[in-house]
Amino acid sequence: MTETPVRPRPPTDTQTRSQRYRLADGTSIGDLVDLDARTVSARLYSDAELYEMELERIFTRNWVAVAHESEIPRAGDYVTRYIGEDPVIVARDRAGAVNVMLNSCSHRGMTVCRAEMGNTKFFRCPYHAWSYDAAGNLVAVSAQKEMYGEDGLDKSTLGLMRARAEVFAGIVFANWSPEAPSLLEDLGEYAWYLQMAFGRSSAGMEVLGPPQRWTFDSNWKVAAEQFAGDAYHTVMLHNSLCELGVFPKDPTAILHGVSAGTRRGHALRCLDMEPVLASMGVSADQGDLLQQMPPPGMTPELAARLSEVLRPDQVEALAKTPPVVGQVFPTMAWVNMSLPDAAGGMVGGVITFRTWVPRGPERMEILSWTLVEKDAPEELKQATARTTIQTFSDSGIFEQDDSEAWSAIQRSVRGVMGRRRKLIYTSTLGEPTVEEGGLHWRGIGRDDTQWLFWQRYRALMLESEVQS
Amino acid sequence: MTQASLDIDAVDESGVPGVFPPATELAAADPRFEAARRWLLREATLLDNLRQREWLGLLHTDLRYQVPVRVTRWRTDGLGFTAAMHMDETFGSFEGRVARLETNFAWGEDPPSRTRRMVSNIQVHQQTDDPDRLNVVSYLLLARSRWDNPVYQWISGERRDILIGSPEDGYRLIRRHVLLDQSNLGTVNMALIL
Numbered sequence: 001m002t003e004t005p006v007r008p009r010p011p012t013d014t015q016t017r018s019q020r021y022r023l024a025d026g027t028s029i030g031d032l033v034d035l036d037a038r039t040v041s042a043r044l045y046s047d048a049e050l051y052e053m054e055l056e057r058i059f060t061r062n063w064v065a066v067a068h069e070s071e072i073p074r075a076g077d078y079v080t081r082y083i084g085e086d087p088v089i090v091a092r093d094r095a096g097a098v099n100v101m102l103n104s105c106s107h108r109g110m111t112v113c114r115a116e117m118g119n120t121k122f123f124r125c126p127y128h129a130w131s132y133d134a135a136g137n138l139v140a141v142s143a144q145k146e147m148y149g150e151d152g153l154d155k156s157t158l159g160l161m162r163a164r165a166e167v168f169a170g171i172v173f174a175n176w177s178p179e180a181p182s183l184l185e186d187l188g189e190y191a192w193y194l195q196m197a198f199g200r201s202s203a204g205m206e207v208l209g210p211p212q213r214w215t216f217d218s219n220w221k222v223a224a225e226q227f228a229g230d231a232y233h234t235v236m237l238h239n240s241l242c243e244l245g246v247f248p249k250d251p252t253a254i255l256h257g258v259s260a261g262t263r264r265g266h267a268l269r270c271l272d273m274e275p276v277l278a279s280m281g282v283s284a285d286q287g288d289l290l291q292q293m294p295p296p297g298m299t300p301e302l303a304a305r306l307s308e309v310l311r312p313d314q315v316e317a318l319a320k321t322p323p324v325v326g327q328v329f330p331t332m333a334w335v336n337m338s339l340p341d342a343a344g345g346m347v348g349g350v351i352t353f354r355t356w357v358p359r360g361p362e363r364m365e366i367l368s369w370t371l372v373e374k375d376a377p378e379e380l381k382q383a384t385a386r387t388t389i390q391t392f393s394d395s396g397i398f399e400q401d402d403s404e405a406w407s408a409i410q411r412s413v414r415g416v417m418g419r420r421r422k423l424i425y426t427s428t429l430g431e432p433t434v435e436e437g438g439l440h441w442r443g444i445g446r447d448d449t450q451w452l453f454w455q456r457y458r459a460l461m462l463e464s465e466v467q468s
Numbered sequence: 469m470t471q472a473s474l475d476i477d478a479v480d481e482s483g484v485p486g487v488f489p490p491a492t493e494l495a496a497a498d499p500r501f502e503a504a505r506r507w508l509l510r511e512a513t514l515l516d517n518l519r520q521r522e523w524l525g526l527l528h529t530d531l532r533y534q535v536p537v538r539v540t541r542w543r544t545d546g547l548g549f550t551a552a553m554h555m556d557e558t559f560g561s562f563e564g565r566v567a568r569l570e571t572n573f574a575w576g577e578d579p580p581s582r583t584r585r586m587v588s589n590i591q592v593h594q595q596t597d598d599p600d601r602l603n604v605v606s607y608l609l610l611a612r613s614r615w616d617n618p619v620y621q622w623i624s625g626e627r628r629d630i631l632i633g634s635p636e637d638g639y640r641l642i643r644r645h646v647l648l649d650q651s652n653l654g655t656v657n658m659a660l661i662l
Binding site: 114116241399 | 535536537539540541542545548550551552553554555556557558560561562563564565567568571573574575576577615651652653654655656657658659
């Protein structure tokens with residue numbers, strides 16, 4: 001099996017360090033995210049030169065979510081996805097391992113697998129019939145002797161280009177860089193939360209089918225920075241739901257909670273359940289809260305078994321300040337929240353993760369998965385899926401307003417003057433407290449975790465790391 | 469009124485979700501065919517003219533409405549429909565969606581898209597076990613114009629509907645599957661009713 005490493009290219013003699021971190025017009029990339037003023041240059045949303053650098057400096061060196069392992073439960077199952085603009089195959093081999101490899105034949109670059117999902121013993125390239133197994137090894141070359149002679153071709157060196165693949169809480173991540181830390185090291189303290197959201201039962205979660213996909217005019221970071229902790233927008237952009245009584249009219253009820261994140265740009269919001277429960281007539285010190293309001297997609301019986309996989313402090317956090325929305329840097333965002341469906345019914349809750357796939361400087365594709373607890377009763381699974389689709393999806397009553405805003409932002413920052421704008425991230429709760437779950441800010445959600453996103457972005461574009 | 473014939477969760481032998489109950493095709497001259505045709509045209513007129521509240525009047529309260537996600541598959545693996553959904557709706561959820569539009573804060577469709585629903589290839593069958601139920605197939609080509617963008621967002625697909633009623637009393641939609649052609653939708657969202 002062959003590994004083709006993707007290494008950061010150090011500055012060369014002809015390309016000095018300062019050139020490497022400047023744009024063609026001389027602008028310093030570091031200045032685009034102003035650490036002192038806490039502003040971000042709107043140029044980051046449309047610049048083609050920066051976009052090419054992102055594909056290299058971010059998307060080849062970070063853990064990018066590509067699938068849920070329940071999409072490919074059996075040996076030979078596969079789906080096709082993207083890391084950055086590179087198409088990849090995500091396949092389970094006979095040993096049960098998940099493999100992620102470039103969907104491009106080692107011979108002449110042809111797309112080896114042109115279906116989005118299926119099951120196969122081999123991936124046979126349609127062009128010249130080179131065949132690869134589910135781990136990407138080149139196992140057969142048509143007319144090999146006639147074309148290359150007895151020893152003319154070493155198949156062992158000609159497998160598909162492989163990314164590292166790791167699974168956490170059922171979610172498959174891939175990383176092209178052999179130097180990057182492991183997924184668990186990268187997640188760090190964030191894993192404590194991500195497990196609460198997606199890996200809280202011994203049976204685990206499963207997807208209800210493949211992800212929705214839709215593509216529109218907006219830079220991928222417009223969505224990413226929002227999911228990194230923009231609680232503020234909910235009270236205005238989603239005001240229709242306050243008007244309908246789906247969300248409380250008093251914005252502080254939604255904005256109050258804990259923002260958490262890490263220096264690697266992972267971010268999330270935890271909801272303070274006390275006012276939520278109070279609005280349902282449940283007192284926070286009244287018995288087992290998780291029995292009265294189980295986590296999304298769970299029955300009280302399933303909630304009673306949380307301690308089978310979660311630690312006591314995680315179970316307690318799920319009851320009092322559950323993580324409800326967040327993002328793993330750079331592009332895996334998620335929602336795990338009890339919300340009413342479009343009919344106003346409170347059943348199931350919302351469980352989704354999604355990825356922002358860059359499709360050019362001014363275009364992105366969203367892949368959005370709907371998940372349920374494997375052990376949940378069928379009726380609850382259907383209700384959870386329906387609530388998720390009706391709220392956070394291409395047709396969702398929340399998300400259809402988000403994607404509208406994202407494309408509108410794109411329209412207004414792409415012009416000459418728009419590109420000169422500085423986007424404002426000055427609202428802060430001050431220095432975070434450092435605890436087991438990472439960096440914490442308690443109170444009304446401000447810009448602090450979104451700023452973690454931009455700090456990490458800036459560091460990666462300068463090929464460095466955020467200093468704590 | 470029974471729901472027994474609503475086999476919405478079944479999948480036919482070619483992998484298309486939602487199985488129509490046995491039925492007999494109606495000739496275009498049949499009054500039920502004409503009533504179904506007019507029903508479809510009226511629906512398109514209402515939806516293209518922002519009269520969603522009136523459109524609710526065309527629905528049966530037991531409505532189930534689904535738009536499955538479609539993927540690219542090998543020919544031998546079928547037509548690519550999946551259990552995942554772009555929309556999974558009821559009468560109640562559409563009431564909620566229409567009420568949301570009326571709050572004047574539903575930004576995804578405010579300002580609203582200008583839309584044109586072209587409905588064609590209509591086939592009408594009368595269900596064998598229930599003469600009040602029609603299986604109606606139509607093709608939908610929806611042109612969506614947003615803002616000042618001269619490029620249309622297109623949605624195309626086949627709709628498989630069950631209408632219940634009679635030519636005299638009118639028909640209501642009790643079941644709809646919209647079978648889309650794109651695996652990756654080229655539209656900013658699915659804020660429209662298909």
